[in-house]
Amino acid sequence: MTIEASTLSFHYGDKPVLREVSFALTSGRFHALLGPNGAGKSTLFGLLTRLLALQQGDILLGGQSLKKQPAEAMRQIGVVFQQNALDLDLTVRQNLQYHAALHGLSRKEARVRGDQELERFNLLDRANDAVRQLNGGHRRRVEIARALLHNPSLLLLDEPTVGLDVASRKGLNEHVRTLCEEDGLTVLWATHLIEEVSEDDRVLILHQGQLLADGNGQAICEAEGTRDLAETFHSLTGAG
Amino acid sequence: MKAAHYWHCFVGIQTREWLRFWQQRTRFASALVRPLLWLVVFAAGFRAVLGISIIPPYETYITYETYIAPGLCGMIILFNSMQGALSMVYDRELGSMRVLLMSPLPRPFLLVTKLLAMGVVSIGQVYVFLLLALLVDVEPPLWGYLAVLPALILTSLMLGALGLLIATWIKQLENFAGVMNFVIFPMFFMSSALYPLWRMNEASPWLYWICQFNPFTHAVEAIRFSLYLEWNPMAYGITGGVTVVLALLATAGFRPQRTKILGTSKPA
Numbered sequence: 001m002t003i004e005a006s007t008l009s010f011h012y013g014d015k016p017v018l019r020e021v022s023f024a025l026t027s028g029r030f031h032a033l034l035g036p037n038g039a040g041k042s043t044l045f046g047l048l049t050r051l052l053a054l055q056q057g058d059i060l061l062g063g064q065s066l067k068k069q070p071a072e073a074m075r076q077i078g079v080v081f082q083q084n085a086l087d088l089d090l091t092v093r094q095n096l097q098y099h100a101a102l103h104g105l106s107r108k109e110a111r112v113r114g115d116q117e118l119e120r121f122n123l124l125d126r127a128n129d130a131v132r133q134l135n136g137g138h139r140r141r142v143e144i145a146r147a148l149l150h151n152p153s154l155l156l157l158d159e160p161t162v163g164l165d166v167a168s169r170k171g172l173n174e175h176v177r178t179l180c181e182e183d184g185l186t187v188l189w190a191t192h193l194i195e196e197v198s199e200d201d202r203v204l205i206l207h208q209g210q211l212l213a214d215g216n217g218q219a220i221c222e223a224e225g226t227r228d229l230a231e232t233f234h235s236l237t238g239a240g
Numbered sequence: 241m242k243a244a245h246y247w248h249c250f251v252g253i254q255t256r257e258w259l260r261f262w263q264q265r266t267r268f269a270s271a272l273v274r275p276l277l278w279l280v281v282f283a284a285g286f287r288a289v290l291g292i293s294i295i296p297p298y299e300t301y302i303t304y305e306t307y308i309a310p311g312l313c314g315m316i317i318l319f320n321s322m323q324g325a326l327s328m329v330y331d332r333e334l335g336s337m338r339v340l341l342m343s344p345l346p347r348p349f350l351l352v353t354k355l356l357a358m359g360v361v362s363i364g365q366v367y368v369f370l371l372l373a374l375l376v377d378v379e380p381p382l383w384g385y386l387a388v389l390p391a392l393i394l395t396s397l398m399l400g401a402l403g404l405l406i407a408t409w410i411k412q413l414e415n416f417a418g419v420m421n422f423v424i425f426p427m428f429f430m431s432s433a434l435y436p437l438w439r440m441n442e443a444s445p446w447l448y449w450i451c452q453f454n455p456f457t458h459a460v461e462a463i464r465f466s467l468y469l470e471w472n473p474m475a476y477g478i479t480g481g482v483t484v485v486l487a488l489l490a491t492a493g494f495r496p497q498r499t500k501i502l503g504t505s506k507p508a
Contacts, residue, residue, distance in 0.1 A: 050341070051338065070344075071344040071345070071346070074343070074344035084335055085335030085338050087256070087260065087335075089260065089263040089264075090259055090260070090263070094259055097255075098252055098253075098256045098339070099339060100248075101248050101251060101253070101255070101256075102249055102252060102342070102345070102350075103343060103344065104242075104245025104248050104249055104344075104345065105248060106248050107248075107251075
């Protein structure tokens with residue numbers, strides 16, 4: 001499924017947060033949205049998930065406009081938010097069933113799909129545990145499993161590794177890459193951590209609301225005349 | 241989206257609310273302490289001070305406990321709805337609110353279903369309260385317990401929508417203390433919950449008119465009349481009308497960016 005964002009601008013009051021941001025995501029690929037804190041990543045995610053209303057520009061998901069056909073577009077999206085959005089007191093399965101119901105799935109369908117996803121994430125034996133009993137890495141996995149329950153074509157992850165240790169961060173990142181390869185899922189992974197991005201990835205660098213680079217990591221480095229992405233990121237944003 | 245999708249979503253939201261309630265059942269029990277104190281202690285103290293004449297829907301002289309029981313049912317819903325709506329938008333439930341809004345179903349449907357689900361839990365509390373009230377001889381007719389249900393649902397929707405509206409639009413009232421002082425207490429005290437309005441009219445005509453304009457008064461009267469199997473079209477009409485208006489305003493005016501649902505109200 002193709003995703004196109006065209007001339008997205010957004011401002012809070014007088015303060016512009018996104019300026020004429022346009023990009024297209026390639027179906028079935030891992031995309032890294034790289035930007036320092038305050039670059040506008042969360043605002044962009046807010047627009048993609050309809051938590052913020054589009055002020056200027058439009059987003060097309062598989063040709064369907066988020067402005068004109070929000071319901072159809074939203075069915076195609078799975079989201080993992082930066083902050084935990086699980087009910088800690090409910091069990092893993094209850095959390096999944098709630099999400100499935102919100103997407104119109106019956107209890108039976110929810111159970112089948114939930115178990116499939118949990119099995120894939122090696123969490124089926126934890127299905128009846130309260131989320132509170134899970135460690136940070138496992139909670140994140142549950143959130144990803146949940147985001148995939150309704151079979152979306154696009155998975156959005158907003159700094160999903162915040163608060164995780166190095167090993168869990170790496171594990172989660174690898175896992176999502178596998179999903180891209182196995183399911184043909186299109187992924188947009190927002191981060192400010194350069195080590196989560198590989199030079200073969202499609203990289204979008206956002207800084208102060210502007211898209212400074214968009215392309216293959218290696219190609220961006222070549223164009224900038226830098227040795228690696230870390231240097232590119234630093235030279236473009238002054239961060240990293 | 242088909243009707244079945246709406247149904248599954250509706251059931252899912254209700255189920256989650258009950259599961260959460262079950263997790264927090266001690267809080268539920270402690271929330272009953274407030275109305276019970278009013279019923280047992282406050283009413284006992286005031287019984288001697290306030291004489292209640294025979295007023296509809298009652299057919300005979302009643303105790304003060306009997307008079308304030310419907311008002312306290314309203315109070316349970318008032319506290320729960322405000323607390324629920326506020327936590328929906330602010331602190332505790334931010335994450336689940338984001339999850340809710342990711343649903344492809346229309347947002348007004350999601351919000352009203354959520355308000356209804358919160359209302360159902362409050363109504364459960366009201367019924368437990370009414371059962372306990374039997375101990376102090378508040379004994380409405382048996383069918384009254386069923387007849388009062390629509391009034392309770394309407395009241396919980398009305399107050400939930402009001403809470404949502406307040407939480408979305410009034411930044412200054414972010415914490416519960418503010419809402420308690422500026423919304424809950426004025427609504428509760430300037431209503432017919434604790435004293436019949438004719439008494440208020442004797443004391444202060446302008447206060448009487450404020451009470452008359454307070455939709456909570458009419459919600460309490462709808463509860464009172466239905467509990468005693470009397471039909472009060474005006475109370476129902478006003479409560480219903482206000483519910484529709486508030487629900488429309490709250491759902492149409494609900495903008496995630498006006499709240500903290502994104503985790504921050506400032507540019508991200």
